[in-house]
Amino acid sequence: xxxxxxxxxxxxxxxxxxxxxxxxxxxxxxxxxxxxxxxxxxxxxxxxxxxxxxxxxxxxxxxxxxxxxxxxxxxxxxxxxxxxxxxxxxxxxxxxxxxxxxxxxxxxxxxxxxxxxxxxxxxxxxxxxxxxxxxxxxxxxxxxxxxxxxxxxxxxxxxxxxxxxxxxxxxxxxxxxxxxxxxxxxxxxxxxxxxxxxxxxxxxxxxxxxxxxxxxxxxxxxxxxxxxxxxxxxxxxxxxxxxxxxxxxxxxxxxxxxxxxxxxxxxxxxxxxxxxxxxxxxxxxxxxxxxxxxxxxxxxxxxxxxxxxxxxxxxxxxxxxxxxxxxxxxxxxxxxxxxxxxxxxxxxxxxxxxxxxxxxxxxxxxxxxxxxxxxxxxxxxxxxxxx
Numbered sequence: 001x002x003x004x005x006x007x008x009x010x011x012x013x014x015x016x017x018x019x020x021x022x023x024x025x026x027x028x029x030x031x032x033x034x035x036x037x038x039x040x041x042x043x044x045x046x047x048x049x050x051x052x053x054x055x056x057x058x059x060x061x062x063x064x065x066x067x068x069x070x071x072x073x074x075x076x077x078x079x080x081x082x083x084x085x086x087x088x089x090x091x092x093x094x095x096x097x098x099x100x101x102x103x104x105x106x107x108x109x110x111x112x113x114x115x116x117x118x119x120x121x122x123x124x125x126x127x128x129x130x131x132x133x134x135x136x137x138x139x140x141x142x143x144x145x146x147x148x149x150x151x152x153x154x155x156x157x158x159x160x161x162x163x164x165x166x167x168x169x170x171x172x173x174x175x176x177x178x179x180x181x182x183x184x185x186x187x188x189x190x191x192x193x194x195x196x197x198x199x200x201x202x203x204x205x206x207x208x209x210x211x212x213x214x215x216x217x218x219x220x221x222x223x224x225x226x227x228x229x230x231x232x233x234x235x236x237x238x239x240x241x242x243x244x245x246x247x248x249x250x251x252x253x254x255x256x257x258x259x260x261x262x263x264x265x266x267x268x269x270x271x272x273x274x275x276x277x278x279x280x281x282x283x284x285x286x287x288x289x290x291x292x293x294x295x296x297x298x299x300x301x302x303x304x305x306x307x308x309x310x311x312x313x314x315x316x317x318x319x320x321x322x323x324x325x326x327x328x329x330x331x332x333x334x335x336x337x338x339x340x341x342x343x344x345x346x347x348x349x350x351x352x353x354x355x356x357x358x359x360x361x362x363x364x365x366x367x368x369x370x371x372x373x374x375x376x377x378x379x380x381x382x383x384x385x386x387x
Contacts, residue, residue, distance in 0.1 A: 002039050006048050015050055016057040023058065027067055027082055036078040038068050064100075064153055066136025080105075081136050098131040101346055102155035102179075104138070104146050104170055105162060114317050115335060116161055119184055122339025123159070132343065143169040155179060157346040162187070180349045182342050186229040189358075194349065196341045196359040198333035200230050200313065203363035204237030205244075207283045207311045207331050210365055212245035215374035216281040216309065219247050222270060222293075223285025224259040234285040234313070252277055257292060266292030271301070274308065280374050281309035287316020287330070294322035309371040313363075320368070329368035334361045 004026050010018050044055045059076065062068045066081035103123070105116055127134050135153050137146045147170055150158065158174045158181045160167045168188060171181045183195045211219050221238045225231060235254065242249035255273035257266045270292055284290055290312060296302040304310050304323040312319045312330040319328040341359055348355035
């Protein structure tokens with residue numbers, strides 16, 4: 001239910017801008033869901049005493065930033081921006097911004113994952129330091145719908161988060177309109193577009209080296225077989241680090257799980273792999289793999305880290321609970337830096353400045369409670385449940 005109460009009076013020369021910011025403050029402070037009914041033009045005119053043109057100007061600014069969606073003949077609805085858990089900044093509502101960046105995502109309409117949220121936070125912070133307006137085209141999987149919004153908006157550049165193949169059509173149409181594109185992620189690497197993302201090869205290498213320094217020599221890798229370049233870089237990083245550290249290097253040390261299989265099938269495959277190869281530690285190529293390990297932990301068949309040390313590549317939020325600890329050891333991707341670099345690359349393209357076309361940013365270790373030293377005479381870190 002919308003219970004918006006405007007702070008009156010609104011300054012006559014800045015009424016649309018101030019009303020827009022008040023509406024953003026209201027939407028960002030509540031538990032609203034995308035798709036819910038929002039205030040109509042007439043309701044806002046009655047609440048504020050403003051003209052229809054002024055109200056529509058304020059709402060158009062909110063629409064471009066993704067806070068609301070307006071559908072002809074149906075009304076105004078709450079937009080996908082409310083699902084992004086980063087603070088709203090005045091820069092995104094700045095009237096007459098010199099640069100406007102459109103942002104396209106490909107994820108569930110009502111849910112923005114931790115990765116996208118972190119990248120958007122970095123973009124938002126960078127935009128606040130420049131004269132930049134971020135315009136959220138939306139999270140719809142329908143590229144035609146995003147294209148219609150881009151045709152109305154006519155931004156200076158397009159940033160695609162996730163780099164999903166479904167975005168290729170949108171990128172092609174942006175190119176036809178003379179709008180340059182920047183991609184976050186490696187899934188559209190073959191398109192030879194300006195790209196920025198985390199360096200998965202370095203992240204896996206860092207994880208294996210960390211385990212080797214803790215005394216482990218039989219280090220495994222468990223990952224999903226997703227159809228993208230990231231899987232190749234995960235494998236490369238794994239064998240790079242094994243060769244450098246002198247640890248056991250075998251293809252059998254990798255447990256590949258089908259990304260299309262049921263979780264129970266993944267759990268069974270992991271159990272068979274651990275029984276067959278018997279690693280003392282494993283790297284999770286993707287944090288979501290921990291969901292496949294969770295049943296083994298819950299059934300008491302696997303105690304982390306007593307039976308097995310685990311480090312996750314990426315600080316996926318559910319890893320710790322899946323492994324039965326308070327905090328998981330992981331490699332942390334530089335999400336905010338990725339968002340900042342994406343904005344900086346877009347600015348460089350717009351201003352015809354030089355930039356590095358593909359930028360892979362390094363991970364760093366985030367200490368947790370899922371890794372123990374392998375040496376028998378070492379001081380063992382207490383299990384989270386012992387604390």
